[in-house]
Amino acid sequence: MPRNGWLLAMPMLLSCAGPGAGVTTTRAASTGSAxxxxxxxxxxxxxxxxxxxxxxxxxxxxxxxxxxxxxxxxxxxxxxxxxxxxxxxxxxxxxxxxxxxxxxxxxxxxxxxxxxxxxxxxxxxxxxxxxxxxxxxxxxxxxxxxxxxxxxxxxxxxxxxxxxxxxxxxxxxxxxxxxxxxxxxxxxxxxxxxxxxxxxxxxxxxxxxxxxxxxxxxxxxxxxxxxxxxxxxxxxxxxxxxxxxxxxxxxxxxxxxxxxxxxxxxxxxxxxxxAGYAARAAAAEQAHAPEVAALARSLEGADPVERRWAPYLAELRVAHALPRxxxxxxxxxxxxxxxxxxxxxxxxxxxxxxxxxxxxxxxxxxxxxxxxxxxxxxxxxxxxxxxxxxxxxxxxxxxxxxxxxxxxxxxx
Incomplete structure (x- = not known):
């Protein structure tokens, strides 16, 4: 199953000679745009x-x-x-x-x-x-x-x-x-x-x-x-x-x-x-738990990869729909x-x-x-x-x- 389950509760060369060394480049150091x-x-x-x-x-x-x-x-x-x-x-x-x-x-x-x-x-x-x-x-x-x-x-x-x-x-x-x-x-x-x-x-x-x-x-x-x-x-x-x-x-x-x-x-x-998003994610997990569980049950006997990923992707879609x-x-x-x-x-x-x-x-x-x-x-x-x-x-x-x-x- 993907790593976080239900979200856990939801240019060219770098010169790094010493502990404080930063990045030096072939371009002028004065450039400042993103x-x-x-x-x-x-x-x-x-x-x-x-x-x-x-x-x-x-x-x-x-x-x-x-x-x-x-x-x-x-x-x-x-x-x-x-x-x-x-x-x-x-x-x-x-x-x-x-x-x-x-x-x-x-x-x-x-x-x-x-x-x-x-x-x-x-x-x-x-x-x-x-x-x-x-x-x-x-x-x-x-x-x-x-x-x-x-x-x-x-x-x-x-x-x-x-x-x-x-x-x-x-x-x-x-x-x-x-x-x-x-x-x-x-x-x-x-x-x-x-x-x-x-x-x-x-x-x-x-x-x-x-x-x-x-x-x-x-x-x-x-x-x-x-x-x-x-x-x-x-x-x-x-x-x-x-x-x-x-x-x-x-x-x-x-x-x-x-x-x-x-x-x-x-x-x-x-x-x-x-922390506010974490609380919203936890609430969404609880609210959608029954339908995710039903989806998992419907996949019993299916391919093991599908059984892991389908519920996960369903949960992730819910999480992505929350205000971020x-x-x-x-x-x-x-x-x-x-x-x-x-x-x-x-x-x-x-x-x-x-x-x-x-x-x-x-x-x-x-x-x-x-x-x-x-x-x-x-x-x-x-x-x-x-x-x-x-x-x-x-x-x-x-x-x-x-x-x-x-x-x-x-x-x-």
Whole structure:
């Protein structure tokens, strides 16, 4: 089933030499329109859930968006996307024993799109390859893993996933795992990271895989930040100070991530951005639950994929029909995180194709010029916005690579 179930309750080269480094371009730094900023600094989106659509809906990125899908080559091009993390995720209603095979199938579906669209997409296993893709006019594809179920508790699988193209791993989704406690209201299982989770962080540091803390409990995330020798990512999270939601980050955790050199990727989901929308979504879920349940019953015996997706799409259509918060709410979260963490420690993790409803005016990457214009109107300099769009993420990825090289060199 698509990731969020019922919405959880509803330009050319980047130079990142040091912790404060921003984006330098081949164009004059004085350009300041939204179009110029996007052209000069390609967007790095930390979190796209598109692989499930590619695998189970036979979605083609070269075709127009359909069935509430949000990501396409056209929209990415129009939004200036230069690189994106496509996420491997295992639905919780499916047996965990299938998680590894599903991760491989999702990765294969992503690679099939690159084979189908070689002029547009290329796998990037390093920052240098990411930048080379941009210089060649292509979109760099990287993989992320959301939830460690595909590892089956075996740290050796991390190396295999790294070879597959995975460049960050979140140790949980919305359920506790053998590695860590998730950010959920249940009683904690480990009190944060388990010993296996700490070992996984160390192995990710060695391999050059970034640690993603977006779905971890506050205790797990804080312990991961402290344990990691490389900067960590919160790939798709918002600010709890502005909207109380368990998936949002408290300010003290935001500061800790920044102190370690990491980045928070701001999520576009209205449920996380705005408590009023979250309440409306929860009420709509309850009101439409009987008809969704009836639809699910009518599909008993049907194809398993149809049984998962038809109720989900029905729920998502209801959610999209609700009044959405304005774009300014998304900008508020960006600005708050910048105030708390500093402009060098915030990025974008849209969560598109993950069952999300973006704020009013944002339907896909094609609408990113509106976000850039809004940030500029708030007084952000073009250089600041370039950092937020991708420069900060590139800096973190470079540091993750540097730490990996150092650890490998120091190994016996």
């Amino acid at each position: 179009e110029d900023v996007l052209r000069d600094a390609p967007v790095v989106d930390l979190h796209l859930d598109t692989p499930q659509w590619l695998l189970e809906q036979r979605y083609d990125l070269g075709e127009p968006r359909r069935d509430l899908g949000q990501v396409s080559l056209d929209s990415m091009r129009r939004g200036g996307v230069g690189a994106a993390f496509f996420v491997l995720w295992h639905p919780p209603e499916r047996p965990e024993a299938e998680a590894h095979a599903r991760a491989l199938a999702l990765a294969a579906a992503v690679r099939a799109q690159m084979a189908r669209h070689p002029a547009d997409l290329v796998m990037a296993g390093s920052v240098d390859e990411l930048l080379a893709a941009r210089a060649a006019g292509k979109i760099a594809v990287l993989l992320g893993m959301e939830g460690a179920e595909p590892l089956h508790g075996d740290l050796a699988e991390l190396e295999r996933m790294h070879a597959l193209g995975v460049r960050y791993v979140g140790l949980t989704w919305n359920a506790h795992t053998a590695f860590a406690d998730a950010g959920k209201p249940d009683a904690p299982r480990h009190g944060g990271l388990s010993p296996l989770g700490r070992a996984a962080v160390a192995e990710m540091n060695r391999l050059g895989i970034a640690v993603d803390v977006s779905h971890l409990s506050d205790a797990s995330a804080a312990q991961a930040v402290a344990a990691s020798r490389a900067p960590v990512l919160a790939t798709h999270s918002c600010a709890r100070a502005l909207s109380e939601h368990r998936r949002n980050l408290p300010d003290d955790l935001v500061r800790a991530i920044a102190a370690g050199g990491g980045v928070v990727g701001v999520n576009f989901h209205s449920v996380f951005l705005d 918060p304005p774009l300014s709410v998304l900008v508020d979260h960006v600005e708050h995180l910048v105030k708390v963490a500093g402009v060098d420690h915030v990025g974008l993790g849209s969560d598109l194709d993950g069952g999300i409803v973006p704020p009013d005016g944002i339907e896909s990457h094609a609408d990113l010029p509106k976000l850039v214009a809004a940030l500029l109107a708030r007084g952000r300099s073009p250089e600041d916005v370039r950092k937020l769009l991708g420069g900060n993420v590139v800096r973190v990825l470079r540091e993750v690579e540097r730490v990996s090289r150092a650890l490998r060199a120091d190994a016996p």
